[in-house]
Amino acid sequence: xxxxxxxxxxxxxxxxxxxxxxxxxxxxxxxxxxxxxxxxxxxxxxxxxxxxxxxxxxxxxxxxxxxxxxxxxxxxxxxxxxxxxxxxxxxxxxxxxxxxxxxxxxxxxxxxxxxxxxxxxxxxxxxxxx
Amino acid sequence: xxxxxxxxxxxxxxxxxxxxxxxxxxxxxxxxxxxxxxxxxxxxxxxxxxxxxxxxxxxxxxxxxxxxxxxxxxxxxxxxxxxxxxxxxxxxxxxxxxxxxxxxxxxxxxxxxxxxxxxxxxxxxxxxxx
Numbered sequence: 132x133x134x135x136x137x138x139x140x141x142x143x144x145x146x147x148x149x150x151x152x153x154x155x156x157x158x159x160x161x162x163x164x165x166x167x168x169x170x171x172x173x174x175x176x177x178x179x180x181x182x183x184x185x186x187x188x189x190x191x192x193x194x195x196x197x198x199x200x201x202x203x204x205x206x207x208x209x210x211x212x213x214x215x216x217x218x219x220x221x222x223x224x225x226x227x228x229x230x231x232x233x234x235x236x237x238x239x240x241x242x243x244x245x246x247x248x249x250x251x252x253x254x255x256x257x258x259x260x261x
Numbered sequence: 262x263x264x265x266x267x268x269x270x271x272x273x274x275x276x277x278x279x280x281x282x283x284x285x286x287x288x289x290x291x292x293x294x295x296x297x298x299x300x301x302x303x304x305x306x307x308x309x310x311x312x313x314x315x316x317x318x319x320x321x322x323x324x325x326x327x328x329x330x331x332x333x334x335x336x337x338x339x340x341x342x343x344x345x346x347x348x349x350x351x352x353x354x355x356x357x358x359x360x361x362x363x364x365x366x367x368x369x370x371x372x373x374x375x376x377x378x379x380x381x382x383x384x385x386x387x388x389x390x391x
Binding site: 138139140151153155159160161162164165177207208209210211212213214216218228229230232235236237238239240244245248 | 268269270281283285289290291292294295307337338339340341342343344346348358359360362365366367368369370374375378
């Protein structure tokens, strides 16, 4: 059965098979990141219980934390009313953002430009390309 | 100046000019919906202080609440580290979801299928096509 015929799953017939997936901290409610899932990434997320995405820049599956160790344990997975967006409530190891912030959404748009509203949790140089 | 040259704005040169925008309740932290913005929708969001999206199905700007009255007052607008996703903390009038739920993410994926985890706030028939 194709994904789009399965009313119990996200509808990967939409948006060229690549759906936006939000990761939200299960405890604080903070939105940590938005990334993309194809059907395979979704199935791997279900299978592993961890956030698995499709990297558009690398054009392959991205097991979140595979390099940094900053994995996401999925606590709850939701789809929206059109089944073309995914929301995961997660427990995040370390920092969700590759720039070392807890959340990728650390920049507020203001009349005077972007305002960084968070502190780095980790130094990216300590995490990547070691 | 084009949007993509403006480091203080979302980068609408990405994703074919249509970026995912998350609306989150500013008080409870609940994720209410995910929709899409082009540069014009973004500018209209800034101008009006309310959530304005681009409707892919209707192929035009969508002033959230224009029919239902369920407008979103924007409290804070954030971009992610790649400036290709938007997060808005909002105060939502009524229900964010056109199906009458507070949030569009009312369906949990479980081993036994989708599980509705919320109660309808309003009857869609009372809101639309009056």
